[in-house]
Amino acid sequence: MKTRPTLRIALLGAVTLGVSTLALHETSILRASAHAQDAAPAPSQSVQPASAAQASPLVQRGEYLARAADCVACHTAPGGKAYAGGLPFKLPFGTMYATNITADRETGIGSWSDDDFVNAVRKGVGKGGKHLYPSMPYTSYTAMSRDDALAIKAYLFSLPAVRQPNRANHLAFPFNQRWSMWFWNLVFLKDRRFQPDPALSAEENRGAYLATALGHCGECHTPRNLAFAMKANRQFAGAELQGWRAWNITPDKRFGVGGWSDAQLADYLAAGHANGRGSAAGPMGEAVENSLQYLTPQDTAALVAYLRKIPAQPGEAGTEVDLQPAPVLASSAWAPGAGDTGGALGKHIFEGACASCHQWNGQGQQTPYAALLGSQAVNDPTGLNVVQVMLHGAHMRVRGQTVFMPVFGRGYSDGELAAVANYVVSHFGGKPGRVTPEAVAKARTAG
Numbered sequence: 001m002k003t004r005p006t007l008r009i010a011l012l013g014a015v016t017l018g019v020s021t022l023a024l025h026e027t028s029i030l031r032a033s034a035h036a037q038d039a040a041p042a043p044s045q046s047v048q049p050a051s052a053a054q055a056s057p058l059v060q061r062g063e064y065l066a067r068a069a070d071c072v073a074c075h076t077a078p079g080g081k082a083y084a085g086g087l088p089f090k091l092p093f094g095t096m097y098a099t100n101i102t103a104d105r106e107t108g109i110g111s112w113s114d115d116d117f118v119n120a121v122r123k124g125v126g127k128g129g130k131h132l133y134p135s136m137p138y139t140s141y142t143a144m145s146r147d148d149a150l151a152i153k154a155y156l157f158s159l160p161a162v163r164q165p166n167r168a169n170h171l172a173f174p175f176n177q178r179w180s181m182w183f184w185n186l187v188f189l190k191d192r193r194f195q196p197d198p199a200l201s202a203e204e205n206r207g208a209y210l211a212t213a214l215g216h217c218g219e220c221h222t223p224r225n226l227a228f229a230m231k232a233n234r235q236f237a238g239a240e241l242q243g244w245r246a247w248n249i250t251p252d253k254r255f256g257v258g259g260w261s262d263a264q265l266a267d268y269l270a271a272g273h274a275n276g277r278g279s280a281a282g283p284m285g286e287a288v289e290n291s292l293q294y295l296t297p298q299d300t301a302a303l304v305a306y307l308r309k310i311p312a313q314p315g316e317a318g319t320e321v322d323l324q325p326a327p328v329l330a331s332s333a334w335a336p337g338a339g340d341t342g343g344a345l346g347k348h349i350f351e352g353a354c355a356s357c358h359q360w361n362g363q364g365q366q367t368p369y370a371a372l373l374g375s376q377a378v379n380d381p382t383g384l385n386v387v388q389v390m391l392h393g394a395h396m397r398v399r400g401q402t403v404f405m406p407v408f409g410r411g412y413s414d415g416e417l418a419a420v421a422n423y424v425v426s427h428f429g430g431k432p433g434r435v436t437p438e439a440v441a442k443a444r445t446a447g
């Protein structure tokens with residue numbers, strides 16, 4: 001096919017700029033998570049939920065949808081007012097800040113029309129034609145219906161307007177060139193609303209809408225191409241974001257969630273824990289805390305139904321979950337069995353720092369959330385999430401209880417953390433870990 005030279009140049013520009021600009025995307029999403037996690041605010045507490053008595057049905061629907069789309073995750077700074085922005089996204093070439101999306105007319109979006117708002121959410125074009133960076137996940141929200149976007153607007157406008165000026169971004173050239181996003185959108189933004197798939201049931205289509213247009217699962221779980229756009233043919237195949245691994249959640253039996261029961265999947269999404277499959281930590285813990293725990297049981301079931309229907313994707317041999325690892329079968333709650341091969345230093349640290357909560361048989365003491373047996377994290381030889389959870393701990397408010405693991409990043413050297421991570425993978429995953437002190441050092445800078 002012949003392209004006109006101007007178009008070819010435009011496309012070339014799009015791709016080059018895309019590659020450079022979009023390195024920003026990965027980091028920014030996870031920066032947001034990292035910050036929110038470190039300070040562990042419970043946004044649901046700081047939002048004044050429109051009480052059922054005073055809120056109109058539209059506002060109530062908007063509140064539900066805003067939660068399902070997790071707008072609060074990025075638009076609230078740690079300890080800050082809900083939706084008032086200010087969350088820093090630290091990038092290799094500068095810092096950018098999420099914006100105030102409360103109804104304040106001067107510092108927020110109080111003067112925005114319906115069209116201004118819908119264009120920002122679905123096309124990444126803010127009021128006055130300002131091109132947003134895709135740290136704002138409009139590539140997913142683009143599938144949202146206008147009605148749903150406007151319900152979210154009605155909800156945001158029902159909350160107290162917060163006067164808080166946006167902080168100026170400090171990005172180096174060429175990343176400070178907003179217009180360059182125009183090129184990227186031209187190539188990568190599929191500006192298309194959600195279309196029900198006739199091959200799917202009504203429930204599965206509802207799940208598809210929840211997973212894509214609202215819950216933006218793919219922003220974390222779908223691998224990206226060189227220009228950092230999500231790979232459409234690898235949907236939910238698993239991806240790395242800022243030192244964490246968002247697992248393969250396709251129906252593949254060996255590498256995905258094909259072996260999970262419906263109840264396990266529903267529990268994991270709605271409560272952050274599935275018996276026999278571990279718990280949600282890091283960015284997923286936040287998604288459960290801020291967003292997924294608020295879905296109705298019907299919507300959770302719809303998500304599960306949809307996850308069963310996407311194409312299965314393979315994974316890397318050696319990362320399969322071992323549900324009955326020999327070292328665990330040989331252990332009791334209070335003592336490891338003979339023949340542990342995970343290394344003496346790691347075992348020693350685990351004994352002193354971890355076993356009291358996790359137990360040698362991985363059942364979890366006091367709370368089932370601390371169960372490690374069957375978790376993908378302890379079956380990944382690179383130990384990415386094992387290292388991250390030690391560096392940052394865990395803090396998740398779910399269903400009225402707090403799930404907590406302390407931070408171990410400060411008291412231990414890179415070598416010690418690598419040793420304990422390898423021990424955990426060997427003992428609970430039944431496979432040799434490959435965590436190096438260098439990988440731990442790298443993980444420290446990623447979080």
Ligand code: HEC
Pocket residue numbers: 029032066069070071072073074075089097098099100101108109117120121126127130131132133134135136137141152
């Ligand atoms: C993963 C993080 C993230 C999530 C989730 C997110 N946003 Fe954003 N949003 C951002 C960032 C970062 C910006 C600023 C982008 C820029 O300056 O180019 C932004 C910008 C915006 C803007 C433009 C504001 C302005 O003053 O220009 C609006 C409106 C907005 N978001 C609404 C929403 C809504 C509504 C939701 C939920 C449906 C949402 N956002 C979810 C990160 C996020």
Ligand code: HEC
Pocket residue numbers: 033210211215216217218219220221244245246247248249256257265268269277278279280281282283284285287292303375376377385
């Ligand atoms: C902000 C990034 C992010 C978003 C958004 C997100 N996830 Fe996750 N997800 C992760 C990470 C990271 C993990 C690994 C958590 C861990 O190991 O504790 C994970 C784990 C999971 C798991 C467990 C898989 C396993 O094998 O243990 C399931 C299931 C899952 N996510 C489903 C979803 C669904 C469905 C959505 C959308 C509704 C979603 N996630 C949205 C980052 C995300």
Ligand code: HEC
Pocket residue numbers: 272278279280281282285349350353354355357358367369370372375377378385386389390394395396403404405406408420421424
């Ligand atoms: C005070 C109790 C406690 C201690 C001590 C503790 N943990 Fe945890 N750990 C938990 C809880 C609770 C969770 C589940 C957190 C969540 O999902 O939000 C967890 C989660 C984990 C996970 C799963 C991470 C994932 O991505 O799914 C691993 C691995 C882990 N801990 C390893 C360790 C190691 C290694 C140590 C010692 C260095 C340790 N823990 C010490 C309570 C503890």
